[in-house]
Amino acid sequence: MLKGIRAMKRKIYVLRYGHRVGRDKRVTTHVALVTRAFGANGFILGDVVDESIYRTIAKVIDAWGGELHVEMGVNSFEYCENWKKQGGLIVHLTMYGLHVDEVIGDLRRDTRDLLIVVGAKKVPGFFYEIADYNVAIGHQPHSEIAALAVFLDKLFEGRELYLKFNNAKLEVIPSPRGKSVRRISAGN
């Protein structure tokens, strides 16, 4: 699990539904990297296994640290049903849902484990039904990557952009111009 300045004890996982191997490789990789970088602690790829995505996540964690629970090939429907049975909350991100500003306060105060479902283009009615909240990051078509990032940024009120990741080998030194990276020796 991701450590660092995490204030919340609850588990926040992202379930990616509808991934098509090959076609969606890059978009789903971005979803996984946003999951990690924006402070969620699990990435679940529903219904398929895609080794290329697993490898990219592993490489990023090896260099930049943190811990991320990753599962692939689980049955998405059963995963959601089990999540609910265990007392967890489900948010489904969709442009048809309620405006994020209407629900984000409730979602911040809620202490239950949170599963965030992000789908590819067409998503079965199942997710709209099982979700406790269908949440829209604006009601325009754009991107599930954008939706996830903005949702987590609002949930954590921007604090996620200050996260420190455990066991990082590399760390950026913020710079007005150019790239500055610090190599962190083992044990730090």
Place this chain on the structure above:
Amino acid sequence: MLKGIRAMKRKIYVLRYGHRVGRDKRVTTHVALVTRAFGANGFILGDVVDESIYRTIAKVIDAWGGELHVEMGVNSFEYCENWKKQGGLIVHLTMYGLHVDEVIGDLRRDTRDLLIVVGAKKVPGFFYEIADYNVAIGHQPHSEIAALAVFLDKLFEGRELYLKFNNAKLEVIPSPRGKSVRRISAGN
């Protein structure tokens, strides 16, 4: 140009650098859709033309409205140089830059036209140099789509998620469950 509740008179364009036709189709399409949905008013694809992206943007605008200035195949370097010559400001989004919270206030107050550069993986030093601000949406690797969305959301302080788009044929009626879309008759 995108109308609606836009308060700012300045032009905000997004320049996508490093697009590889085929390979980056979906990611660049997401960048373009975020550009529109999050209230910027121009999308520039540098150095290549990709008809498939153009078609997707056109379809979205036809159904969901708004206006977006789109150019493809311009020379990215010259485009940036001309932007500066005309008195515009350039922001380059990169995990190596300054934390967004440090600069967003200045960027909000600035009234100059704003060009936001988002690159693919490797970006030449040119952009780090010509940019007035190299800005990081966190210092972790994630996604240029996420970075652009969160940047615009912070720039507009969330107001962009209430934008109304001109000449839309469809409009979402926010719903706690399921999809509800209103068809808008011509002339409204």
